[in-house]
Amino acid sequence: MEALLQLLVGDDKTGWQAQANCMGVDPDLFFPERGGSTREAKEVCRGCVVREDCLEYALANGEKFGIWGGMSERERRRVRRARALSARQAASLSSKSTA
Secondary structure (H helix, E strand, C coil), X not given: CHHHHHHHHCCCCCCHHHHCCCCCCCHHHHCCCCCCXXXXXXXXXXXXXXXXXXXXXXXXXXXXXXXXXXXXXXXXXXXXXXXXXXXXXXHHHHHHHCC
């Protein structure tokens, strides 16, 4: 549990964060003003080896601001909705097959 907590808060230098392209980049780039461009931040994310880990972290923790895993909050909301819909459909199919 403690190792997981360290990973999530970024204290563990062996975690996925240590491998991220954004290490050493000005964090303000990933938190643009409302209506500001996200292009540069997404470009940093584009070839990142831990992009999926970053995105999953943001989705799991409900990050509401910034670019995470190459996606804006609006894009992450779409992913969450699509996943929720898929889960509901799978549950519905499962309950019909057991009936």
